[in-house]
Amino acid sequence: xxxxxxxxxxxRPGRALPDTQRGMRRRNLSRVLHAVGAEGPLxxxxxxxxxxxxxxxxxxxxxxxxxxxxxEELGPERPSRxxxxxxxxxxxxxxxxxxxxxxxxxxxxxxxxxxxGTVRSRAVRYGSNRGRSPESVIERLTGLVRRVVxxxxxEGLWPAGLAVAVPGLVARDARxxxxxxxxxxxxxxxxxxxxSDVPLTVDNEANFGALAELWLGDGTPSDFLHVSAEIGxxxxxxxxxxxxxxxxxxxxxxxxxxxxxxxxxxxxGGHGCLEQYAGEKAVLRAAGLEPGEDRVGVLAGRAAEGDxxxxxxxxxxxxxxxxxxxxxxxxxxxxxVVVGGALAAVAPWLLPSLRExxxxxxxxPACPVSASELGPQGPLLGAAHSVIRGVLDDPATVAERA
Amino acid sequence: xxxxxxxxxxxRPGRALPDTQRGMRRRNLSRVLHAVGAEGPLxxxxxxxxxxxxxxxxxxxxxxxxxxxxxEELGPERPSRxxxxxxxxxxxxxxxxxxxxxxxxxxxxxxxxxxxGTVRSRAVRYGSNRGRSPESVIERLTGLVRRVVxxxxxEGLWPAGLAVAVPGLVARDARxxxxxxxxxxxxxxxxxxxxSDVPLTVDNEANFGALAELWLGDGTPSDFLHVSAEIGxxxxxxxxxxxxxxxxxxxxxxxxxxxxxxxxxxxxGGHGCLEQYAGEKAVLRAAGLEPGEDRVGVLAGRAAEGDxxxxxxxxxxxxxxxxxxxxxxxxxxxxxVVVGGALAAVAPWLLPSLRExxxxxxxxPACPVSASELGPQGPLLGAAHSVIRGVLDDPATVAERA
Numbered sequence: 001x002x003x004x005x006x007x008x009x010x011x012r013p014g015r016a017l018p019d020t021q022r023g024m025r026r027r028n029l030s031r032v033l034h035a036v037g038a039e040g041p042l043x044x045x046x047x048x049x050x051x052x053x054x055x056x057x058x059x060x061x062x063x064x065x066x067x068x069x070x071x072e073e074l075g076p077e078r079p080s081r082x083x084x085x086x087x088x089x090x091x092x093x094x095x096x097x098x099x100x101x102x103x104x105x106x107x108x109x110x111x112x113x114x115x116x117g118t119v120r121s122r123a124v125r126y127g128s129n130r131g132r133s134p135e136s137v138i139e140r141l142t143g144l145v146r147r148v149v150x151x152x153x154x155e156g157l158w159p160a161g162l163a164v165a166v167p168g169l170v171a172r173d174a175r176x177x178x179x180x181x182x183x184x185x186x187x188x189x190x191x192x193x194x195x196s197d198v199p200l201t202v203d204n205e206a207n208f209g210a211l212a213e214l215w216l217g218d219g220t221p222s223d224f225l226h227v228s229a230e231i232g233x234x235x236x237x238x239x240x241x242x243x244x245x246x247x248x249x250x251x252x253x254x255x256x257x258x259x260x261x262x263x264x265x266x267x268x269g270g271h272g273c274l275e276q277y278a279g280e281k282a283v284l285r286a287a288g289l290e291p292g293e294d295r296v297g298v299l300a301g302r303a304a305e306g307d308x309x310x311x312x313x314x315x316x317x318x319x320x321x322x323x324x325x326x327x328x329x330x331x332x333x334x335x336x337v338v339v340g341g342a343l344a345a346v347a348p349w350l351l352p353s354l355r356e357x358x359x360x361x362x363x364x365p366a367c368p369v370s371a372s373e374l375g376p377q378g379p380l381l382g383a384a385h386s387v388i389r390g391v392l393d394d395p396a397t398v399a400e401r402a
Numbered sequence: 403x404x405x406x407x408x409x410x411x412x413x414r415p416g417r418a419l420p421d422t423q424r425g426m427r428r429r430n431l432s433r434v435l436h437a438v439g440a441e442g443p444l445x446x447x448x449x450x451x452x453x454x455x456x457x458x459x460x461x462x463x464x465x466x467x468x469x470x471x472x473x474e475e476l477g478p479e480r481p482s483r484x485x486x487x488x489x490x491x492x493x494x495x496x497x498x499x500x501x502x503x504x505x506x507x508x509x510x511x512x513x514x515x516x517x518x519g520t521v522r523s524r525a526v527r528y529g530s531n532r533g534r535s536p537e538s539v540i541e542r543l544t545g546l547v548r549r550v551v552x553x554x555x556x557e558g559l560w561p562a563g564l565a566v567a568v569p570g571l572v573a574r575d576a577r578x579x580x581x582x583x584x585x586x587x588x589x590x591x592x593x594x595x596x597x598s599d600v601p602l603t604v605d606n607e608a609n610f611g612a613l614a615e616l617w618l619g620d621g622t623p624s625d626f627l628h629v630s631a632e633i634g635x636x637x638x639x640x641x642x643x644x645x646x647x648x649x650x651x652x653x654x655x656x657x658x659x660x661x662x663x664x665x666x667x668x669x670x671g672g673h674g675c676l677e678q679y680a681g682e683k684a685v686l687r688a689a690g691l692e693p694g695e696d697r698v699g700v701l702a703g704r705a706a707e708g709d710x711x712x713x714x715x716x717x718x719x720x721x722x723x724x725x726x727x728x729x730x731x732x733x734x735x736x737x738x739v740v741v742g743g744a745l746a747a748v749a750p751w752l753l754p755s756l757r758e759x760x761x762x763x764x765x766x767p768a769c770p771v772s773a774s775e776l777g778p779q780g781p782l783l784g785a786a787h788s789v790i791r792g793v794l795d796d797p798a799t800v801a802e803r804a
Contacts (some may be wrong), residue, residue, distance in 0.1 A: 065417035179765065223649050237733065239646065246735020247625050257729035258763060261662060270728065270763035326672065327729045331639065333648020361660060361672035363581065 025061075026396040028053065032061045033070060033091070033392050037115070039089035041074050045353045062089060064298055069095035070115065070395050071156075091115040096391050096398050097152045099198070100384025101141055102205065103166045105130055105231045107136070110144040112152040112159070113384035115391065117216075121151035124347045131184050134177075138193040152312065160391050160398050163383035164190060165205040167230055172249035174201045181267055182231045191296045205379035206234030206252055207243055208276035212374050212382030215389070221335040227254060227321065227329055228341035228378070231280050237332060255279065257324040277320030280342070286313035296342040296376075303349045314349040321350070322357025329358065329367045340372030341379070347371035427463075428798040432453065434463045435493070435794050439517070443476050443490035462482060464491060471497035471560075472517065472797050483505050493517040498562035498793050498800050499554045501600070502786025503543055505568045506606065507584045507633045508521060510539070511600055512546040514554040514561070515786035517793065523553035533586050536579075538593040550705070561600045562793050566608040569632055574651035576603045583669055584633045601769075603788065607781040608636030608654055609645055611742050614776050614784030623737035627730055629656060629723065630743035630780065633682050639734060651794055657681065659726040679722030682744070688715035698744040698778075705751045716751040723752070724759025731760065731769045742774030743781070749773035760776035 008295040031051045036042050048058040056255060067073040097112040097120065106129070111122040123144045129137045139163075149159050149263050168180025172259065175191035190202045198287075210226035222241040228234045235254030237244040244251045255275040256268045261271025276282055284295055287310040292298070302310040325337060339347060339354075359366035372378055433453045441452065454666040455459040472757045474497075476490040499514040499522065525546045528685055531539045543566075551561050570582025577593035582746040592604045612628035624643040635655030639646040646653045658668065658675040665674025676711050678684055689712040691729070694700070704712040727739060741749060743758075753771060761768035774780055793800050 025674050221649075235733070239641075244646075244734070245639065247623075247737040248735055250734040252731065253732040253735070256732050256764070259663065261725045268763075268765045323660050323663050323728070327726070328733055330655040330658050331637070331653065331730055331733060332646070333650055333653040333655070337647040361670075362658070363670045 015305055017158065021401070026394060028057070029061055029065060029395045030393055032058065032065060033395050036071060036089050037091050037392060041090045042090060047089065065395060068395070068398065070391070070398070082358055092139075093118070094156035095158070096388075097157040097389030098384040098391070099145060099149060099152075099159045099162045100208075100379045100380050100382070100387070101145060101162060101164045102181070102383065103129060103137060103141060103164065104205075105167060108141050108144055109380050110141070110148045111380055111384050112148050112157065113381070113388055114157060115388060117388065119381075119384075119386065120155060120157060121148045123148050129183055132191060134183075134185055134188045134190070137183075138152040138190065142195060161199040161201065161387035162194070163201045163203065163386045164206070165208040165379040165383045166190075166202060167205050167232060167249045169202050169209075169248075169253070170202050172245065174203060174249075178248075178250075185303070202253070202385075203383070204232065204234060204236070205341070206236040208380075208382030208386065209234075209372070209374075209378035210236035210238050210243065210252075210338075210382070211386055212378040213338050213340060213372055214241060215385055216374060216381060217338070218373060220338065223334050224336045225325070225332060225334045226252075226372075227325070227337065227339045227343065229278075229280065229343040230341055230376075233275050233279055233343075234341070235328070237334075254324060254328065257327060259320045259323050274320055274324040278317035278324075283313050283317050286316060296345050300345045303346060311349050318350040318353030319357050321356040325354070325358050325367075325369075326361040329362060334367060337367055337369040338372050339369065340374060342376055344371045344373075344375035415556040421644060421653030428796060431467060431797045432795055434460065434467060435517075435797050438473060438491050439493050439794060443488060443492045443599060446670070449491065467797060470797070470800065472793070472800070480714070495520070496558035497560070497759075499559040500786040500789030500793070501547060501551060501554075501561050501564045501580075502610075502782050502784070502789070503547060503564060503566045504782045504785065505543060505566065505585070506532060507569060508608075510543050510546055511780055511782050512543070512549050512550045513786050514559065515593040515783070515790055516559060517790060519787065519790065521558060521783075522559060523550045525550050528638070531585055536585075536587055536590045536592070537595060539585075540592065544597060563601040563603065563789035565603045565605065565610070565788045566600075567781040567785045568592075568604060569607050569634060569636070571650075571652045571655070572604050572606050572609075574647065576605060580606065580650075582696055603785075605785070606636060606638070606654070607632065607646075607743070608638040609779035610784030610788065611636075611774075611776075612638035612640050612645065612654075612740075612784070613788055615740050615742060615774055616643065617787055618776060618783060619740065620775060622740065625737045627727070627734060627739045628654075628774075629727070629735045629741045629745065631680075631682065631745040632743055632778075635677050635681055635745075637730070639736075641734075643739075656726060656730065659729060661722045661725045676722055676726040680719035681688065685715050685719050688718060698747050702747045704714075705748060713751050716748055717755040720752040721759050724756040724763070727756070727760050727769075727771075728763040736769060739769055739771040740774050741771065742776060745779055746773045746775075746777035 006119055032047055035047050035050045044058050044062055048055045069092050071089050074090050093114050095115055097114055100111050102109045107126045108125045112120045114120050166177050167182055169178045171178050177185050177188040186321045191200050206228035207229045213220050213226055224238050226236040233255035236252040256273040258272050259274050259277055260272040264276045265271055266276050267274040355369050411479035424801050434449055437449050437452045445466055446460050447457055450457045471494050471796045474494045476492050495516050497514055497517055502513050504511045509528045511526045514522045516522050568579050569584055571580045573580050579587050579590040593602050596602055608630040611630045615622050615628055626640050628638040638654040657677040658670045661676050661679055662674040667673055668678050675688050700804040757771050
């Protein structure tokens with residue numbers, strides 16, 4: 001996914017290149033940026049040899065990218081290199097920033113990431129959003145966004161887009177929250193509530209978490225199933241390096257896969273859904289703990305101390321996850337399962353029973369299951385990076401706005 | 403999927419076109435064929451206006467396609483049309499044929515389909531293949547293939563490829579049956595057993611069934627989940643008009659999704675898998691019937707006569723399918739579920755409980771579930787048509803072999 005749909009943007013006024021020529025220029029701008037991003041710092045000659053264009057063509061593209069603030073020149077390359085030294089190019093640390101935001105059930109978070117992927121500013125506000133109106137939650141979130149943007153601007157950055165992660169189902173329009181049961185939001189058009197003048201994208205937190213895993217994870221394959229949790233349990237499916245979105249945009253819903261079909265009733269209308277066994281509330285209840293702040297931290301702490309009730313509750317949650325994942329792995333045949341979000345913090349006590357259940361229920365070698373190293377930061381980072389990816393994939397659009 | 407990987411085929415000897423030019427010629431040959439296939443009969447001028455090439459360019463392409471036996475001229479178009487009458491072109495009925503074959507647990511089937519999609523020859527042999535060696539099964543199948551090919555050749559057709567549907571998991575090499583539990587085959591390289599001198603593709607029967615649904619079904623959407631059954635229960639996932647194959651080629655396995663996790667042990671090693679409730683053996687047992695020939699026909703007959711035991715068994719199988727499909731629909735968010743294979747014959751008694759279960763377990767409007775009109779013919783037709791699709795998508799390869 002990209003943060004901004006670019007195709008509908010008009011070209012720069014007065015510059016009426018034919019479609020194919022303009023398309024080629026846009027693609028080449030992106031290739032230059034990706035080359036510098038992946039292997040930089042690089043000289044113009046270094047870029048030219050990597051992407052197979054002439055030095056002159058690359059210089060024109062580089063000049064445009066420098067003018068738009070997407071590339072910066074670091075100074076002459078080390079003289080030890082062969083030939084006349086060039087000026088090393090790097091992705092700008094004073095150019096566009098991706099603004100990521102997260103609406104959690106119990107917190108709000110915002111961060112700004114620069115083109116190199118460095119988090120430059122961050123703000124978090126704790127407090128329950130459950131049952132609060134979308135208007136008041138977005139008002140608070142807007143306050144945090146303003147603060148983070150102001151800090152980023154003070155460092156010379158400017159916001160290229162805002163991507164918001166929510167714990168619910170988002171329509172394919174990338175702005176409407178169709179259903180967020182733990183917030184009690186329904187058919188909420190977030191774009192209408194945001195005073196933002198930058199392009200806005202809304203997506204499910206598990207989707208952004210999966211993208212973060214794909215882009216930032218260590219050795220994450222391009223086909224995997226991402227399981228994420230905050231209060232509910234979300235999932236996301238990545239196939240060939242792309243999110244599987246589904247007809248309505250709802251693909252990846254793992255929380256309401258039936259585990260024990262005659263089990264307790266679930267607010268979704270079903271019975272015995274995964275959330276009834278591995279959702280936070282269910283695990284806390286099984287562990288004999290009361291809901292409260294930083295519940296997952298409490299669970300992890302107690303489990304580390306050897307609290308047998310907590311460990312048993314997490315083992316049982318792992319078993320339920322293993323049953324639900326057996327069906328998912330059979331259907332999707334992914335290369336790996338990555339467990340992220342809040343679940344990552346309790347992975348040492350959750351994963352053994354999960355792996356055992358999955359392994360004994362699937363023929364052949366079991367699908368590897370690992371815990372995300374990004375943990376609860378995944379969705380926020382994925383959101384911010386999705387904006388940056390959008391810029392790297394089509395720099396022409398922001399160059400035209402710069 | 404295409405029946406033949408074409409990219410590795412060398413170009414016609416002595417014709418050293420640059421890659422891009424040759425690629426463009428290949429694409430244009432395909433566009434001409436698709437235009438005639440979708441809207442024919444068409445004159446050369448009609449083709450030219452539809453695909454946006456000059457009349458002269460189209461004539462060159464058409465001449466090549468006629469020489470290779472892929473197009474034929476029907477005679478002058480109706481004089482009532484405006485302008486000089488052209489000769490109407492149609493897909494050849496004397497050109498390449500797609501040979502489809504199916505290894506069922508209790509039967510073997512082969513058919514030949516011409517470029518227009520008409521079945522021109524067909525042969526079936528009943529008798530259990532369970533526990534027989536792959537060598538002896540493929541020997542019998544080869545006999546049927548020879549008979550069907552001879553009949554097709556007697557009508558002026560020639561085999562462009564052979565596609566074989568099997569009730570098991572097939573590796574991504576499209577030749578190795580990794581596991582077919584109901585045949586007791588493991589890691590069987592079918593390509594090594596076939597004396598065939600035409601390109602061979604092997605795939606899971608549910609995958610070919612899903613492709614048949616996609617290509618031949620009435621109003622089948624491009625995102626759907628296909629459920630198929632013979633003795634076991636298979637599944638296939640189509641996303642954006644393409645099969646989701648999975649890392650190892652095993653995606654779509656629905657038969658071993660846990661339904662009641664503490665249920666009866668399954669040969670796969672799991673417990674309470676879907677096949678334990680909705681597989682043919684389980685349904686026959688629940689209905690109080692003995693295994694025998696044409697079991698599904700017997701079930702359908704008894705259900706139609708009002709046999710309450712049979713109806714209850716099918717209702718319960720529908721419920722189990724509904725539970726397994728709840729998880730699948732949550733994960734994939736397909737536009738529709740299509741129930742095919744042998745299950746289609748008992749759809750009237752299976753689908754009501756399936757739909758009810760799916761609907762009460764999924765929030766929002768339930769995913770529509772329908773029975774395939776192709777029924778048990780799906781996999782065989784899908785196999786034969788996959789060869790034809792391969793020809794239409796890249797006619798240059800067969801033109802070079804013709």
